Amino acid sequence: MLDLRQMAALAAIIEEQSFEKAARKLHITQSAVSQRLRQLEERLGQTLVVRSNPIQATRAGQQALKYFRQVSMLQNELMDELSLEQESGFTKVAIGVNADSLETWFLDALTPLMDARKLLLDLKVDDQDQTHHLLRTGEVLGCISASPEAMQGCSCIPLGVMPYRCLASPEYLQRYFPDGVTAEGFSRAPVAEFNNKDELQNRYLDKFFGVAPGDYPRHRIPSSETFFDLILRGYACGMVPDQQSLPMIDAGRAVDMTPGRYLAIPLYWHVWNLKSDLAKELTDQLISAAEAKLDRFEDHPELTHPG
Numbered sequence: 468m469l470d471l472r473q474m475a476a477l478a479a480i481i482e483e484q485s486f487e488k489a490a491r492k493l494h495i496t497q498s499a500v501s502q503r504l505r506q507l508e509e510r511l512g513q514t515l516v517v518r519s520n521p522i523q524a525t526r527a528g529q530q531a532l533k534y535f536r537q538v539s540m541l542q543n544e545l546m547d548e549l550s551l552e553q554e555s556g557f558t559k560v561a562i563g564v565n566a567d568s569l570e571t572w573f574l575d576a577l578t579p580l581m582d583a584r585k586l587l588l589d590l591k592v593d594d595q596d597q598t599h600h601l602l603r604t605g606e607v608l609g610c611i612s613a614s615p616e617a618m619q620g621c622s623c624i625p626l627g628v629m630p631y632r633c634l635a636s637p638e639y640l641q642r643y644f645p646d647g648v649t650a651e652g653f654s655r656a657p658v659a660e661f662n663n664k665d666e667l668q669n670r671y672l673d674k675f676f677g678v679a680p681g682d683y684p685r686h687r688i689p690s691s692e693t694f695f696d697l698i699l700r701g702y703a704c705g706m707v708p709d710q711q712s713l714p715m716i717d718a719g720r721a722v723d724m725t726p727g728r729y730l731a732i733p734l735y736w737h738v739w740n741l742k743s744d745l746a747k748e749l750t751d752q753l754i755s756a757a758e759a760k761l762d763r764f765e766d767h768p769e770l771t772h773p774g
Contacts, residue, residue: 473507474535476500477515481524481532507531524604533605536561540608541743558745561589563601563610566661567629568734570691571710573611576756580748594664599773602737608746609738611753614773617737624736624750627761628770632729633671634695634712634721635704642701648724650676653683659697659705662689667706667730670771675728706730710760731767 479489480500490497508515515528524532543558564573569592580586591601598610603618617623640648643656653672660668668685672678686703688694695711697703699720707721715721723729736753738746764770 469510469534470503470507471535471538473503473510474531474538476503477507477524477528478532478535480504480516480522481528484521529604529606536605536608537739537741540745541741557585557587559587559589560745560749561591561607562749563591563593563598563607563612565594565598565611565613565734566592566689566691567708567711568611571708572756572760575760576753577749580752584745584748594661594666597664599737602739609736609749612735612737613732613771614737615733615735621737621739622750624738624754625764626734626736626753626757628764628767629708629710629732629734630729630762630767631667631671631706631708631732632712633668633704633724634698634707634716635724636699636701636720637722638701639698639704640722640724644724650678653678655684657684657686657703659686659688659694659703661691661694662687667732671706671728671730674730675725708732709762730771731762731769733764733770733772734761 475493476489476499479492480486483489483492486497486500490500493500504516511527511531513527514525515531517523517525540558540560543556569590577586577588581588589607591598591607593601598607599612599614599618601607602610602612602621611626615623615625639656644652653676658668658672669680672683673680686697688697691711694705695707695715698705698707699715704724712721716723734757736750736757738750
């Protein structure tokens with residue numbers, strides 16, 4: 468049986484990125500933190516932490532963290548059920564989510580659950596093509612991902628589709644594409660991308676215009692709201708989901724550059740196979756919200772999965 472105090476020391480070191488801060492979080496000395504980590508590494512026969520800047524968990528350390536977070540969640544649920552006096556206790560839940568879902572529908576999905584339970588959210592935001600790795604390393608209980616491939620020990624539940632269209636302001640179109648949208652025009656027309664992992668613009672331009680990733684100027688805007696605002700101000704075009712853009716299209720502030728040409732991004736909820744009431748309730752809430760906020764799979768015959 469693993470010592471949960473030693474496991475907690477490992478988790479605190481990784482979360483706080485410092486032995487000193489981990490000691491303060493656990494209310495013990497720094498030497499005690501180091502001792503607990505060393506004892507755990509000896510018990511498992513593996514190095515669990517790379518003492519670099521930033522501090523990183525080794526592969527064995529990631530597996531140990533995954534185990535600890537699963538046990539901690541089940542333990543918190545058990546304490547909630549058995550101890551009616553524990554009114555001040557919160558349950559911390561880590562979830563991987565893409566920025567556009569977080570901006571449009573995800574918090575609405577969690578609101579009923581947060582009203583019913585004392586939860587602390589630890590949201591880890593990444594591209595929908597990338598959130599899968601957060602589950603693989605044990606950093607999250609579940610994640611929203613565009614991948615339909617279920618990992619071992621996890622369930623994969625289809626949620627719905629977010630259609631992404633290449634939008635621009637009327638002024639942008641007049642400035643860069645006065646004679647119509649062409650591949651040649653993109654060589655001088657700025658395009659917005661979310662971050663270096665964002666492949667939506669690349670896929671759209673390659674699929675419909677044969678434009679390679681390095682053949683157009685780009686802004687990098689790591690904020691869903693500011694990303695869209697830059698487009699509305701006329702400084703870029705970019706891929707925006709219908710769930711965020713339709714009011715602006717209806718108002719005439721944004722224009723679909725190529726009507727009928729879009730990318731249908733499917734979203735799936737990946738979650739550990741735990742006999743946990745919290746995991747089940749969270750799954751039920753996400754499914755319910757997705758039915759109301761996302762498009763149905765059958766409405767989009769061609770889906771764009773991670774490459």
